[in-house]
Amino acid sequence: MTTIFEEEVTCAVCGNKQTVQALGSTNAFGPMDLDTRPPEMKRSTMRMWLHECTECGFVSGELGKAMPTDASTVATSSYWAELANAKRPRLANAFVCRSMLDAAAGDPGSAGWRRLHAAWVCDDEEATDAARTLRGEAIALFERARAQGERAMKTVVGGDELLFADLARRSGEFEQARAFCSAGLARVELTTFVRQLLELEQELCGKRDTACHTVGEVEKGAGEEERGTVH
DSSP states (O other): OOEEEEEEEEOTTTOOEEEEEEEEEOOBOSOOBTTOOOOTBGGGGGGGTOEEOTTTOOEESSTTOOOTTHHHHHTSHHHHHHHTOTTSOHHHHHHHHHHHHHHHTTOHHHHHHHHHHHHHHHHHTTOHHHHHHHHHHHHHHHHHHHHTTOOSSTTSTTHHHHHHHHHHHHTTOHHHHHHHHHHHHTOTTOOHHHHHHHHHHHHHHHTTOOSOOBGGGSOTTSOGGGTOOOO
C-alpha cells in the first residue's frame, strides 16, 4: 500500500511557501529491473520523489533544505533550459535539474542516480532518444564518482559493472556493455547471483537486445542471501 499526504513547505532558495504531496510509505513486490528500478507499487511513486518550487524552480526531495551552491545553480540559464526542455517529460526535466544541483555541489554519484531516474520517466513516456542520452550521462557521472572513490552500488561486489553494463546495453552501446561485463566477471568474491546477472547481460548484448529486463530472469539457484543491497 502507498500512502500520500500533503504538507506545506518553504523553499530554502526563495522563501516561497507551497503545499506538496509527500510520500508517506509504499511497498515493492516482485523483481527489480537490472538497472535497479523497483517493481510496483514503489515504481509508480516517482512524482513524489522530488518537488519543484512553483516560484523559483528549485528542485529537491526536501524544498526546505538547500546546499550553498543551489541558489546560484538555479539562477543559471542552463538550469532553466533543462527545466523547460520540450524533448523530455516535465518530471524527467526535474530529475535532470536535481542532477545538475547535485553535480554542482560536488556529488556526482547522486547526480548519476538522478539522471537514471530521469531515464526511467522517459521510458514510461516512450521518449526513447532522451532515455538513451540520459543513460549515457548517468554512466559518465557514476564514473566521475568512482574516480573520487565512491561506488554506485556500495555493498555489492561487481554491482557497479552490472549497473553500467545495463545502462550501456539499454543505450545500444553493446561493446561498452560487454567491457563492463568482463570487468565485473573478473572481480574477486563475486557471488553466484551477480555472476549470473552479468552473464545474462552478456547474452542480451549478443542478441543486441535493448529492452528492459529484470533480475528475476536468472536461475533461481542463487539464494536471497547472495543478492545484497542494490545501492
